Amino acid sequence: MTKTGLLKIEALENVVQANKGLTAVIKKEISDHLSGKRFLILVLLVVVACLASLYIAATTIRSAGQGSDFVFLKLFTVAGSTLPFSFTAFVSFLGPLLGLMMGFDAINGERDRGTLSHVLSQPIFRDALINGKFIAGVIVLAMVIFGLGFLTGGLGLLVFGVPPTLEEVLRILVYLALSVVYISFWLALSLLFSILFRQTTTSALAGIALWLFFTLFAVFFVGMIANAIYPVTDSSSAQQVLNNARLELWLGRISPNALYDEATVTLLNPSVRALGFVMLDQLYGAIDAPLSFGQSVLLIWPHLVSLIAATLLCFAAAYYAFMRQEIRA
Amino acid sequence: MAPSTGKYLVETKNLTKHYGSLVAVSNLNLKVKTGTIFGILGPNGAGKTTTILMLLGLTEPTSGSARIAGYDPLREPLKVKALTGYLPDNVGFYQDMTGLENLYYTADLNGLSREIAKERIYTALERVGLMHAAERKVGEYSRGMRQRLGIADLLVKDPPLIIMDEPTLGIDPEGVKELLQLIKELAHEDKRTILLSSHLLHQVQAICDEVGIFVGGKMIASGTIEQLSSQLQAREKLQLELQVAPQDEALYRLCRSMEGVIEVATEGELIRLTCKKDVRPQLSKAIIEAGYSILHLHLRGFTLDDIYSRYFQKQEGNYDQNRTA
Numbered sequence: 001m002t003k004t005g006l007l008k009i010e011a012l013e014n015v016v017q018a019n020k021g022l023t024a025v026i027k028k029e030i031s032d033h034l035s036g037k038r039f040l041i042l043v044l045l046v047v048v049a050c051l052a053s054l055y056i057a058a059t060t061i062r063s064a065g066q067g068s069d070f071v072f073l074k075l076f077t078v079a080g081s082t083l084p085f086s087f088t089a090f091v092s093f094l095g096p097l098l099g100l101m102m103g104f105d106a107i108n109g110e111r112d113r114g115t116l117s118h119v120l121s122q123p124i125f126r127d128a129l130i131n132g133k134f135i136a137g138v139i140v141l142a143m144v145i146f147g148l149g150f151l152t153g154g155l156g157l158l159v160f161g162v163p164p165t166l167e168e169v170l171r172i173l174v175y176l177a178l179s180v181v182y183i184s185f186w187l188a189l190s191l192l193f194s195i196l197f198r199q200t201t202t203s204a205l206a207g208i209a210l211w212l213f214f215t216l217f218a219v220f221f222v223g224m225i226a227n228a229i230y231p232v233t234d235s236s237s238a239q240q241v242l243n244n245a246r247l248e249l250w251l252g253r254i255s256p257n258a259l260y261d262e263a264t265v266t267l268l269n270p271s272v273r274a275l276g277f278v279m280l281d282q283l284y285g286a287i288d289a290p291l292s293f294g295q296s297v298l299l300i301w302p303h304l305v306s307l308i309a310a311t312l313l314c315f316a317a318a319y320y321a322f323m324r325q326e327i328r329a
Numbered sequence: 330m331a332p333s334t335g336k337y338l339v340e341t342k343n344l345t346k347h348y349g350s351l352v353a354v355s356n357l358n359l360k361v362k363t364g365t366i367f368g369i370l371g372p373n374g375a376g377k378t379t380t381i382l383m384l385l386g387l388t389e390p391t392s393g394s395a396r397i398a399g400y401d402p403l404r405e406p407l408k409v410k411a412l413t414g415y416l417p418d419n420v421g422f423y424q425d426m427t428g429l430e431n432l433y434y435t436a437d438l439n440g441l442s443r444e445i446a447k448e449r450i451y452t453a454l455e456r457v458g459l460m461h462a463a464e465r466k467v468g469e470y471s472r473g474m475r476q477r478l479g480i481a482d483l484l485v486k487d488p489p490l491i492i493m494d495e496p497t498l499g500i501d502p503e504g505v506k507e508l509l510q511l512i513k514e515l516a517h518e519d520k521r522t523i524l525l526s527s528h529l530l531h532q533v534q535a536i537c538d539e540v541g542i543f544v545g546g547k548m549i550a551s552g553t554i555e556q557l558s559s560q561l562q563a564r565e566k567l568q569l570e571l572q573v574a575p576q577d578e579a580l581y582r583l584c585r586s587m588e589g590v591i592e593v594a595t596e597g598e599l600i601r602l603t604c605k606k607d608v609r610p611q612l613s614k615a616i617i618e619a620g621y622s623i624l625h626l627h628l629r630g631f632t633l634d635d636i637y638s639r640y641f642q643k644q645e646g647n648y649d650q651n652r653t654a
Contacts, residue, residue: 024437032423114421121385121415122438122486123407327387 021124025132026139033102033140042098043144047151049090053079054152057086058159069290072164073171073268075156087152088264091145091179092257093215099141099186100207105200106133106191107322112200117327130191130322134315137187142180149176167270167293174297175267181307182260186211188314195321214255222251242277249276256310263303266296275299338363338490338522339384343393346379346546353379355546356393361524361539366516368533369526371543377526378418380543381492384524385415397490411439414488418495420479424468428459428478431467435482446485453484457511473504480511491515493525497532509536566591569602569609572625573616576600583619587612599625 033039057078061071079086085093107130110116120126149172157163164172189210193203230244252258266272270290291299339361346354354376361367369377382388384395386402386409395402402409422431429450436446454460457477467475476496483491496512497505513536516523527533533540534554541551550557573580576598584593584602588611592603602608609626616623 020440021438024434024440027437028434035425110421113424114417114419115423116421117382117387117415117417118421118482119438120387121410121413121417122435123411123440124438125407327382 021128022132025129026136029133029136030140042101046094050087050148050152053085053087053090054155070270071162072168077268092261095183096186096211099183100190102137103187103190104194104204104207107194108198108200108203120327126323130319138184141183145179146176170293171267178263185256185307185311188311192314192318195318214257218255222248225251256307259303259306263300266300270296336362338398341395344383344390344395345392347391352546357548363522364520365538366523366536368537368540369543370540372528375543376546377543378494381494412488412490414483414486414491416479416483416493416496418498420475422467425466427464427466429463432482432485435485439486449485453481457481473500476500489521491521491523495527496525497529505532512536566603568629570627571600571602572598573621573623
C-alpha cells in the first residue's frame with residue numbers, strides 16, 4: 001500500500017492522477033452498462049436460455065443419467081431432445097453477442113455524441129479512457145457469467161439435492177473464468193471495431209459478421225481448405241486421410257470459438273482424455289478413467305493461453321489505433 | 330519544468346498542421362496575455378478548431394510548438410489539461426445521465442474529493458441558472474441549457490485558462506447575451522484567461538480584449554479592435570456620410586472641390602464622400618458658410634465586420650492557392 005500523501009515525485013503524482021481518471025472511467029462505465037436497457041435485454045435473454053437449459057438438463061438427467069459420475073457437471077453440458085442446447089452451448093453461442101454489444105459503440109459512440117473531446121480534455125491520459133472501458137467491460141462480464149453459473153448451480157442443487165464435489169466446483173470455476181476470457185475477446189474485438197469505424201452501425205455489423213463467420217462458416221471453409229490441400233477419395237492412403245483431418249483440426253483452432261468449445265468439453269467432461277487424434281498404439285494400455293482436475297487443466301492450458309493472447313492482441317491493436325487517432329469529430 | 334508565469338499564458342511558435350496536402354494551420358505565432366479575452370475569428374475551415382486541439386494536445390502539430398503556461402501539451406498533457414478548461418462547440422454530455430451526474434463525472438476525472446466536488450457543482454449550477462434542471466437528463470436539455478451546463482462544467486474544473494470553440498453557435502439572441510455576460514464575468518471577475526473562437530463577429534466584438542483574424546490557416550492580423558481599425562484606416566480611404574438641406578447641384582460642386590475628397594455619391598437622403606483624410610472640419614465650415622444647414626455628418630469607423638471582410642478579401646487569392654497547393 002502506498003499512500004498518495006507520501007509521493008513527492010512529480011512522475012508518481014502523475015500516475016496517481018492518471019489512476020484517479022482510470023477509476024472514474026471504470027466506475028462510470030460499469031454503472032452505464034448495468035443501467036443500460038440493451039444490456040438488460042441481452043442478460044435477460046441469456047438468463048432465460050440458461051434456465052431453459054437447466055430445466056432440460058434436469059428432466060434429461062433424471063430419466064437417463066442416474067447414478068453416473070459427475071452429475072453436477074452434467075447440469076451444464078446435457079442437452080435434451082426438445083431443446084438441443086445445453087448451458088455451455090448457450091454461453092458459447094450468445095456470449096460473443098454479449099461481448100460485442102458491450103463494446104461496439106465504445107469509442108465511436110462517444111465521438112458521435114461529442115463527449116470524446118470533452119472527456120479527453122480533462123487531466124487524464126488518453127489510454128485511461130480505453131483501459132477503463134475494457135476493464136469495466138471485463139468486470140461486468142465476470143459478474144454476469146459467474147452470476148449465471150452460480151444461479152444455475154444453485155438451482156441445480158435445489159432440484160437434485162446432490163452436492164457437488166470439490167473437483168466439480170473447481171472445474172466449474174475454471175470453466176466460468178474461461179468463458180469470461182472468451183467473451184472478453186469479443187469485447188476487445190468490438191472495441192477495436194468501434195475505433196476503426198466511425199459509424200456505430202458499421203462496427204456493430206462488422207462484429208456480428210465476424211461472429212457469424214466463426215460460429216457458422218468457419219467449419220465449412222476449414223473443411224474446404226483441408227480438402228483442397230489433402231484431397232481424400234475412397235482410394236486415399238491412411239496417411240492422406242490423417243493429414244486431411246489434422247489440417248482441418250489445426251486450421252479450425254484459429255477460430256476462438258473452436259478453442260473455447262474444445263476447452264469447455266475437456267473441463268466439464270472429465271472422461272475426455274485427449275484432444276485431437278489418438279492412434280490405436282497410443283491407446284494401448286490406457287486406463288479408461290476420468291482425468292483428474294489438474295490433468296484436464298493441463299490439457300486445455302494451450303487453449304486458455306491462446307484465448308488470453310488473442311484477447312490481448314485485439315486490445316493492443318485497439319489501444320494502438322486509439323492512441324494514434326485524431327480526436328476531432 | 331516549473332510553469333513560466335510570464336506575460337503570455339498561451340504562446341505558439343510557427344505552429345503548423347497539415348492534413349495530407351491540406352494546410353489547416355500554417356506558421357501560427359499566437360500570443361495570449363494572461364487575464365484577457367482573446368478571440369480567434371475566421372470563416373469555417375480557417376483552422377480555428379485545429380489550433381485549439383493542438384493547444385490542448387489532442388492533435389499533434391506537423392511542426393512548430395505550443396506552450397500553455399510554459400508547458401508543452403505533447404510532453405506534459407496532464408499539466409496542460411489540468412490548467413485548461415475546454416468547451417467544444419456542441420459540447421458533449423452523456424444524454425442518459427442527469428446534469429448533476431455529468432458534472433460529478435467531470436469532478437471525478439479531475440480527481441476532486443467528494444466534498445469539494447459537491448460544493449463546486451452546486452455553486453456552478455447556481456451561477457449558470459441550471460439548479461432547477463440539475464436532476465433532469467441531459468437528453469432533455471435545450472441547446473442553450475447544454476451550453477450553460479458546459480460553463481458549469483468549466484466552473485467545476487476551475488482552470489485558469491478557458492478555451493471555447495464557437496460558444497455562441499446555435500443559441501438564440503437572448504441566450505447569447507446571457508452567455509457573453511457569463512464569459513465576461515469568467516474573465517474579469519474570476520481573473521481567468523479566455524481564448525474563444527467564433528465566426529460571429531458582432532458577438533465577439535463586444536467582449537474580446539484582443540482578436541486574431543484567421544483565414545486559410547494563417548493569422549493575418551491580430552491586436553485590439555481599435556488597433557486593427559486604425560491599421561485599416563491608415564491604409565484605406567475614409568467614408569463620410571453627410572445630410573444637408575437643401576440638397577442641390579451647388580452643394581455637390583462644393584463637396585467635389587474640397588481638397589482630399591475623391592468621390593461623391595448619393596444614397597437616398599445621404600451623400601457619401603470618399604476621402605483620403607478626415608475633412609470634416611473644413612467641410613462643415615465650408616458648407617455652413619455657403620448657407621446650408623448640416624443635418625447629419627458622420628465618419629464611418631471600421632467595425633469588426635469591415636475589418637474582417639477587408640482582410641478576408643485581401644487574403645482570398647492566397648487562400649485559394651493554399652488549398653490547391
